[in-house]
Amino acid sequence: MDLRTKALTKSIWVFHVSAGSCNNCDIEILDCFTPRFDIERFGIQLIGSVRHADAILITGAMNRKSVKRMKKIYEQAPKPCVVVAVGQCALSRHMFRFSYNVDEPLDKILPVDLYIPGCPPKPEAMISGIVKLVNKMRKRK
Numbered sequence: 001m002d003l004r005t006k007a008l009t010k011s012i013w014v015f016h017v018s019a020g021s022c023n024n025c026d027i028e029i030l031d032c033f034t035p036r037f038d039i040e041r042f043g044i045q046l047i048g049s050v051r052h053a054d055a056i057l058i059t060g061a062m063n064r065k066s067v068k069r070m071k072k073i074y075e076q077a078p079k080p081c082v083v084v085a086v087g088q089c090a091l092s093r094h095m096f097r098f099s100y101n102v103d104e105p106l107d108k109i110l111p112v113d114l115y116i117p118g119c120p121p122k123p124e125a126m127i128s129g130i131v132k133l134v135n136k137m138r139k140r141k
């Protein structure tokens, strides 16, 4: 494991973006940071700027307006940066699949490293997914 990956997996700083969600997924992400679920015990912190992010959590179906903005946000993140699709809308466009302004799923726009399904996914599912991803990255050489 190189130094950058080692540092990345020690304490992940997470930037959260709603790309067109109904906000339920966003509320569940915030739940992960409450004392009940306490995701910070794994060194994971929510931050306010993508320029310091190790991971981007994306919720919602990408509409034509959010695609451009998401690409810009991803470009601004330092690399390597992990992209996590949270919720069914981010995974597959869900109920917005046939909407006039939702053209492509997230993984056709950005390289997605982790998919967390559910509508909305439970905080336990998000924590478990992120911890599995971190362990997988640690095993990579």
Ligand code: SF4
Pocket (backbone or CB within 6 Å): 020, 021, 022, 023, 024, 025, 059, 060, 061, 086, 087, 088, 089, 090, 094, 118, 119, 120, 121
């Ligand atoms: S997956 Fe469900 S909860 Fe999440 S943004 Fe879509 S409709 Fe809302």
